[in-house]
Amino acid sequence: MTDLAQWLAAETDTEGLAGVITAMAAAGAEIAAVLRAAPIAGQTGLAGATNVQGEAQKALDVISNDIVLNHLRANPATSILVSEELDEAVHLAPEGSLMVATDPLDGSSNLDVNVTVGTIFSVLAASGGMLQKGRAQLAAGYIAYGPATSLVVRLTGRTSVFCLDDKGHWVQVVAAAAVPASSGEFAINTARERFWDEATRRYVAENVAGETGPAGKRYNMRWVGSMVADIHRILMRGGIFLYPLDSETLANGGRLRLLYEANPMAWLIEGAGGLSTTGHENILDVEPTHIHQRIPVILGSADEVHRVERWYRQG
Ligand SMILES: O=P(O)(O)OC[C@H]1O[C@](O)(COP(=O)(O)O)[C@@H](O)[C@@H]1O
Numbered sequence: 001m002t003d004l005a006q007w008l009a010a011e012t013d014t015e016g017l018a019g020v021i022t023a024m025a026a027a028g029a030e031i032a033a034v035l036r037a038a039p040i041a042g043q044t045g046l047a048g049a050t051n052v053q054g055e056a057q058k059a060l061d062v063i064s065n066d067i068v069l070n071h072l073r074a075n076p077a078t079s080i081l082v083s084e085e086l087d088e089a090v091h092l093a094p095e096g097s098l099m100v101a102t103d104p105l106d107g108s109s110n111l112d113v114n115v116t117v118g119t120i121f122s123v124l125a126a127s128g129g130m131l132q133k134g135r136a137q138l139a140a141g142y143i144a145y146g147p148a149t150s151l152v153v154r155l156t157g158r159t160s161v162f163c164l165d166d167k168g169h170w171v172q173v174v175a176a177a178a179v180p181a182s183s184g185e186f187a188i189n190t191a192r193e194r195f196w197d198e199a200t201r202r203y204v205a206e207n208v209a210g211e212t213g214p215a216g217k218r219y220n221m222r223w224v225g226s227m228v229a230d231i232h233r234i235l236m237r238g239g240i241f242l243y244p245l246d247s248e249t250l251a252n253g254g255r256l257r258l259l260y261e262a263n264p265m266a267w268l269i270e271g272a273g274g275l276s277t278t279g280h281e282n283i284l285d286v287e288p289t290h291i292h293q294r295i296p297v298i299l300g301s302a303d304e305v306h307r308v309e310r311w312y313r314q315g
């Protein structure tokens with residue numbers, strides 16, 4: 001069985017890059033252990049909560065951020081860290097050549113109900129500055145904390161899936177994930193329908209119409225509310241995820257963040273044969289203007305993404 005170290009040795013001869021991914025995997029294993037015990041430690045609530053001993057608790061978003069920061073701090077290749085939990089970028093090893101952007105805990109509103117959450121990361125050359133297109137990523141990945149702890153990672157080749165065993169080793173379970181081109185599942189928060197644009201309305205209406213509608217087949221809708229969990233399902237069996245620009249998120253440019261949510265997920269989905277778009281252009285071609293920039297996100301099975309894009313082209 002291939003483990004993470006063997007896979008990294010075959011994928012890259014850049015020691016720093018392998019080191020950063022190893023550090024993120026170690027951070028993920030540590031966060032998984034914290035999450036497993038979090039309800040007992042009273043850590044699933046908001047910052048400012050207390051545990052059963054009456055001690056002040058830090059929210060798991062902050063704890064996860066600290067864990068990622070500590071692992072990257074111990075890694076000589078990381079010179080810059082951008083995190084959802086930190087207003088400003090943190091400068092780490094001055095000699096390091098890599099930048100990491102992370103959402104240390106994605107889907108944290110699902111923590112109190114014991115539903116899958118995750119850690120997302122993107123790796124770029126620090127020399128390119130903090131605002132680089134997703135296309136420039138050297139690697140991206142996420143860790144999904146579900147019934148199993150999964151690490152999904154891609155350098156520039158194919159997207160691969162690892163599983164954390166009971167000895168703390170990452171064992172490869174899928175060498176090259178493949179998102180089927182067509183699918184009968186879509187994921188969108190339908191409670192936001194009144195804010196949707198025309199393209200989103202039309203695409204979803206076609207799906208809901210099922211086999212007698214223009215799509216000519218039956219669809220199912222799934223929405224976990226943790227991007228990592230929704231994308232993991234799509235990576236493993238196909239489907240489409242939509243968090244489009246809508247009238248409520250218009251002023252902010254969207255809901256999800258470009259550097260540490262949209263770009264790494266688009267990179268992973270593309271490495272498995274899927275596609276991503278804002279509705280108007282490939283997410284990976286968007287020039288960032290701010291480290292915490294938000295962006296519309298539509299990604300998954302190619303045929304589905306093409307059908308949404310067609311509605312956007314028709315205005
Ligand atoms: O509340 P909504 O509209 O269902 O949005 C859910 C989305 O928001 C997020 O929770 C945002 O991520 P964070 O939890 O990291 O802030 C995504 O994981 C998820 O896809």
Ligand SMILES: [Mg+2]
Nearest residue numbers: 103106107261
């Ligand atoms: Mg998130």
Ligand SMILES: [Mg+2]
Nearest residue numbers: 084103105106
């Ligand atoms: Mg988060």
